[in-house]
Amino acid sequence: MSGSTETKEKDWIEFDIKEPHNQEDVFKGDVSNISEGMIYYFPTTNEIDEEHVQQSDLMLSGKLKLSNSHPEVETILPPDWENNLTGSQNWLFILHSLRWLEIPLNAYRYTKNEKYLTFINSVIESWIEGNNPRKETSEMAWRDHPTSYRLRFFVYYRSVYTKIENFDESFDRKLLLSIYQHMLYHNDQDNFHMKSNHSLEMIGAILSASHHYKNVFKRADEFFSLSVKLLTEYLNLNFSEKGYHFEQSPGYHWYVLKRLILINDYLDHYNISVGTIVDLIPKILRANRMLMKPDFTFQTIGDTQKIDMKNQLRFEPKETSFILTDFEVCEESGYAIFRDDQSLTVFRCNNFIGSHGHSDFLSFTHYSHETDWFIDSGYYTYNKDEHREYFTSSFAHNTVIINGKSGKPNDKKTELVFNNHNDYVKAGRYLDSGTHERSFQKVAESDYIINDIIRLNERGKVEQLFHIHPSISIKSISKNVIELENQDGVTCYVTQLNTIGTWEVIKGQEEPYIQGWYSEKFNKKVPTFTLKYVANDKESYLLKTFIHFSSCPLMDETV
Structure with a gap:
């Protein structure tokens, strides 16, 4: 795949968030001058409740459960970023994605207790300090999928954190510069594997982040233009004419479809036109229904779990009609x-x-x-x-x-x-x-x-x-x-x-x-x-x- 110059391609590695002289070309305006509004993929849930508080308090006590698919482990938090406590690559991926910090963030949204934000800050700061790409880091620290999750979370978290009365401006500056470094990573086309859903995750992350910070970062327009170009390329490479996804698993067909709908909703919200996605989504919805059993679940073909697909109905426009053939x-x-x-x-x-x-x-x-x-x-x-x-x-x-x-x-x-x-x-x-x-x-x-x-x-x-x-x-x-x-x-x-x-x-x-x-x-x-x-x-x-x-x-x- 073609990319930018060698210097540009690796500037995410060379960028040092601790060195002010390296930052002079980063900002073009007031860091508070952001595009308020919709943030792609976040918040992931509006159903915040006492359970998030209980899970967060366990986390703060050193009991870490990254997902329902993995066991709870006892550890000192922030964690050792190179230590895979379960031996599972998926566990290490989730650890570095930082998406588990959504739980204490939801606890804060529910209680307004800033101890959860203090905990999140300590984890983010530890991750930034412990995963400088110029040094040896965990294999999952700067991989496509966890990096895209992390960028989305950072953007959303900062939109919440900077609204509290006495936020730490020094931490916020470090977080903002880390966001920029993550955007540089997403601007390096060597990091995209265009026949993988990971690339779509990256495209959604950089598209929304660059638009969100279009009045803050000088290169935001460049990042956004690349994301639109790559979105079109991804759609052309990964779907058949009838809308079937090439990753060979109905579960990932659904996974990709959900993300495309979220990206399309984001684009539609800001009146941004990418014609290919508008034309393709109805075909993908139909293909999804063709692969669905009468009980609205998928067969476990490829890397597909048993998923209740009735939720898809809420994604289908009311005017959508499918011709499902025998x-x-x-x-x-x-x-x-x-x-x-x-x-x-x-x-x-x-x-x-x-x-x-x-x-x-x-x-x-x-x-x-x-x-x-x-x-x-x-x-x-x-x-x-x-x-x-x-x-x-x-x-x-x-x-x-x-x-x-x-x-x-x-x-x-x-x-x-x-x-x-x-x-x-x-x-x-x-x-x-x-x-x-x-x-x-x-x-x-x-x-x-x-x-x-x-x-x-x-x-x-x-x-x-x-x-x-x-x-x-x-x-x-x-x-x-x-x-x-x-x-x-x-x-x-x-x-x-x-x-x-x-x-x-x-x-x-x-x-x-x-x-x-x-x-x-x-x-x-x-x-x-x-x-x-x-x-x-x-x-x-x-x-x-x-x-x-x-x-x-x-x-x-x-x-």
Whole structure:
């Protein structure tokens, strides 16, 4: 990506907030001459109550709980910024984002007790002193995502802090100069990874901060112009023509959509026009609904948690109307969607991995009868460990493993084929060991036939995987039929129509390899059944699988 000159690109590192002679070109006016009004993304909640006070008092006593996904730790606050007390990269990210300081800020908003502001000041001052970018700092101190959170919080916090009667002008000066340093960071295009939602967070942060301080900082207009340019570039790079996001996780599709709506509201509030965002948001809203189950939650595809999506309705303009089709294929983003008022099936039909995508090419998920039946195993953690490796691999998805190897995002894909009768799609990949093509055909309301055609260069082993939701019970009916039953007594039969292998069932296994786990919430996993149909010692295979919802199984080998 093109950027400014080398000197400009790294001026955020060189900038020294302690040296007055380095600040002469920073300000153009009175520091109180700010653009009052809306601040992007803050306040994050207006529901302040006694709970914030209780949480803050625990924090002030040295009990730090950064989020509901992480344990409480006892530590001296302000913390040691390089000490990862939990071993979690996500915990360290939240620590450096300083977004946990929203809790004592809300306690102040609720009580007007300035002890909470004194505490926040001490933490901010400690962070500034302990994380000079010219020195060795924590890996999360100056990363894109925590830095954008911190900038937004600093801008909002200063708007609250400077309204108290006797605020500390020396601290305020330091905070203001740190805000400027953060803006310089956001003006360095080397810090943007434009195919990641982190860049959108950065764009929103610098767009609002530069507009907020347009009468204070000499370079504010320059920062704002860059943010608008990058916003347009981000939108062009990260969405398909139909509005599907390329990060390959419906949960992040929603995450990005919320931020875009907030940015658009901000722009609209100040009568700032960025045409691309206005045109794209309705498409994204529709795509979001296409990926939503009838119960208004997402399937756990990629890095997606179970989220109640009813809140999306409040983002949809009243005049918005969607045409939601029964069948839609978007090759660019890799979704083939079969849906109606009672069911949703998503087949992954393109082979690439976005920032939050998994090795799930040719996998599928299925919801019907108010039940998740065939699931993506979820994501569990962002730590780079054996569990993250499993949850993102083909072994955690409903696809075919060939010779014990997970699929790769750079495997060349075969031609995508689908018909206009809303019932058939076929995709495939070329492997070092041969080819694998999978066709997925809807034959009844919730019934499907899956054909896996595998041609190998030499004899090999194939393992067809089906990951079942923990609420489902299973039992073997015959050598080729497995029965699934939900809690309401609805039955689904998985039938192998060419009996060339054997069924195996794995649940909650850690050794000799990880298999049979499900995660619908961050840092939480539960055992679940993985059905594995295994066939050996052939050069070519036709696995013909019938997924059939009925009161009785199909026992013969023809459909």
